[in-house]
Amino acid sequence: MAVASKLIENNFRMNRLPHIWCPGCGHGIIMRGIAEAIEKLGYDKQKVCIISGIGCSSRAPGYMDFNTLHTTHGRALAFATGVKLANPDLKVIVISGDGDATAIGGNHLIHAARRNIDITTIIFNNNIYGMTGGQYSPTTPHGELGTTAPYGNVDNVFDICRLAEGAGATYVARGTVYHAKQLEKNIENALENKGFSIVEGISICPTYYGRKNRKGDAAEMMMNLKDTTLDKKVAAKLPPEKVEGKLIIGEFVNKTHPEFCEEYHKVVDKFMKED
Amino acid sequence: MVSKNVKLMQGNEACVEGALAAGMKFFAGYPITPSTEIAELSAQKLPRVGGKFIQMEDEIAGMAATIGGALAGLKSMTATSGPGFSLKQENIGYAMLTEIPCVIVDVQRGGPSTGLPTAPSQSDVMQAKWGTHGDHPVIALTPSSIRETYDLTIQAFNFAEKYRTPVFLMLDEIIGHMREKIEIPDPSDIEIFDRVTPEENEKGSYKAYDNSLEVPKMAAFGEGFRFHVTGLMHDEFGFPKNDTKVTEVLMSRIMGKIDNNLDDIILYDEYYTEDMDLLILSYGGTARSVLSAVREAQRAGKKVGVFKAKTLWPFPEKRVKELSKTVNKIIVAEMNLGQYFYEVDRVAGKNCEVSLLGKANGEPITPTEVLNKIEEVL
Numbered sequence: 001m002a003v004a005s006k007l008i009e010n011n012f013r014m015n016r017l018p019h020i021w022c023p024g025c026g027h028g029i030i031m032r033g034i035a036e037a038i039e040k041l042g043y044d045k046q047k048v049c050i051i052s053g054i055g056c057s058s059r060a061p062g063y064m065d066f067n068t069l070h071t072t073h074g075r076a077l078a079f080a081t082g083v084k085l086a087n088p089d090l091k092v093i094v095i096s097g098d099g100d101a102t103a104i105g106g107n108h109l110i111h112a113a114r115r116n117i118d119i120t121t122i123i124f125n126n127n128i129y130g131m132t133g134g135q136y137s138p139t140t141p142h143g144e145l146g147t148t149a150p151y152g153n154v155d156n157v158f159d160i161c162r163l164a165e166g167a168g169a170t171y172v173a174r175g176t177v178y179h180a181k182q183l184e185k186n187i188e189n190a191l192e193n194k195g196f197s198i199v200e201g202i203s204i205c206p207t208y209y210g211r212k213n214r215k216g217d218a219a220e221m222m223m224n225l226k227d228t229t230l231d232k233k234v235a236a237k238l239p240p241e242k243v244e245g246k247l248i249i250g251e252f253v254n255k256t257h258p259e260f261c262e263e264y265h266k267v268v269d270k271f272m273k274e275d
Numbered sequence: 276m277v278s279k280n281v282k283l284m285q286g287n288e289a290c291v292e293g294a295l296a297a298g299m300k301f302f303a304g305y306p307i308t309p310s311t312e313i314a315e316l317s318a319q320k321l322p323r324v325g326g327k328f329i330q331m332e333d334e335i336a337g338m339a340a341t342i343g344g345a346l347a348g349l350k351s352m353t354a355t356s357g358p359g360f361s362l363k364q365e366n367i368g369y370a371m372l373t374e375i376p377c378v379i380v381d382v383q384r385g386g387p388s389t390g391l392p393t394a395p396s397q398s399d400v401m402q403a404k405w406g407t408h409g410d411h412p413v414i415a416l417t418p419s420s421i422r423e424t425y426d427l428t429i430q431a432f433n434f435a436e437k438y439r440t441p442v443f444l445m446l447d448e449i450i451g452h453m454r455e456k457i458e459i460p461d462p463s464d465i466e467i468f469d470r471v472t473p474e475e476n477e478k479g480s481y482k483a484y485d486n487s488l489e490v491p492k493m494a495a496f497g498e499g500f501r502f503h504v505t506g507l508m509h510d511e512f513g514f515p516k517n518d519t520k521v522t523e524v525l526m527s528r529i530m531g532k533i534d535n536n537l538d539d540i541i542l543y544d545e546y547y548t549e550d551m552d553l554l555i556l557s558y559g560g561t562a563r564s565v566l567s568a569v570r571e572a573q574r575a576g577k578k579v580g581v582f583k584a585k586t587l588w589p590f591p592e593k594r595v596k597e598l599s600k601t602v603n604k605i606i607v608a609e610m611n612l613g614q615y616f617y618e619v620d621r622v623a624g625k626n627c628e629v630s631l632l633g634k635a636n637g638e639p640i641t642p643t644e645v646l647n648k649i650e651e652v653l
Binding site (some may be wrong): 016036045046047049061062065066067068070071072073075079080081082084085086087089090107108111122182264267268271272 | 300301303321323324325326327329331332333335336339340341344345346347348349351365366369468495496497498499500501502503504505506507514515629
């Protein structure tokens, strides 16, 4: 076995690797980005808690050497809310997929955002249910194919970032696995935000989404991410016709607002004194 | 002179007081009749003792956050009623397999579906046993008075902590909303069990699911043990294993930790069972009507005994079997159309005739109805 980098040795459970993801899957890039950000910020790993739901992305915590919790489908944020409120000293990170976070877990997503509880959510968005073999998700584009959309998807997509912003998240960003360093920076900023943060990481699924929709191999899908996205700051300077149809990446929200656990603790402090 | 510790209290209130006495520090839930007072009182009282309350966005989230609170080290509880109990089932199964101590209160109302929100029933008895998928260990307690609600809530926390498992406290709307005199015991007279936690020197080698122990030690997140928890079948370190042998060992241990401790877990009361022709088996609010009727029958010279289950699950099989050999007939009285009845009939049916006094129209079973049934059967 090749010598692992210090980053992997320091942050991963070496005896749990290799991971179960398919060749060409983009998820490892986001998982690495999370580890890079944690290491850069110097968090005490005993105090970092990584929580996931069900699906391909949700297997990530099992590989990561922190306090890790692999929960039920869609419910990671609800479990995480319990963990964070019970012990606000923990740095709580949620890893979720597009189906896990926005379909079965959609209610928990908007309410965690509304509360502005200090949890960083990283959504690994590969536009498909991968673990069950390629069914369309709330982020599968209209018209695209899935095993449950054999004649093209008639649904419309969620814009996860706008959804999160509307629901009250205080940090919202979108990146892609092609723009790995930028994504890592987004994750770092999300972790440093005191409140509910979301980073939508656009990933690739060559095995199901790619193959079904003739998107080419992993390398071609990566190049496609480069060609179909535009940075928010760049887009702002371009005429509308050059922006149309492009997926905008970058930071959309980064603001301060009272955080849920801190607000609750004010109540505890006030009423514990009273008795 | 009335002692300071005597109070007039509602069942739902006694449940919260018992939970606080047991050390509850975390409650996550969702409003639902007839359990809502449990959430309201927890919201009011928990911050005053440095605890946390959160009203979640739905019943599923209430269960999930309760498990999260327990994993972060706090004694945690949620409360619900039938529809919410149904919604919570997947995460309840998660807590059973991952061995997370917590208490789930179900104040039973008339069902199915939205049913009779403000009326009593005991129709979630089988749901408590089989509501979540897969084989799983179950402890379910049910009180029939306000003091018993207080005591069994403490007991529910103690069992949860001792056996590292979720425990059901099955109230019915009669007990949940009834007000009755209660003498609150002195804290020094209450026995409290706290989960066994790993030692400092186990850091690095800690097995969250150590199969050499009947009940593995439980660390909290953030204490330096960095373990993994998953709802997949898992090895002793908590990592997923798709392996028949690992599954067998794990399943056998989590079933065994309950099955091997029945004498500790099974609680019941008996009345007039030394010399009887007929036994009435009942529990919860219904047991009050049964006792009232049986006292009257006794005064009329009828030899009728009562077995009042306080632990619904595991089923008090050994004792019910013994008693079934001493009588000709058993009546099972319950506010449903026959749930516990089937379990009693399974165990006692070979030894005597088992019949049902069941009712599921939203009204309690009255002492008169019990007396009429006694007349009919004797």
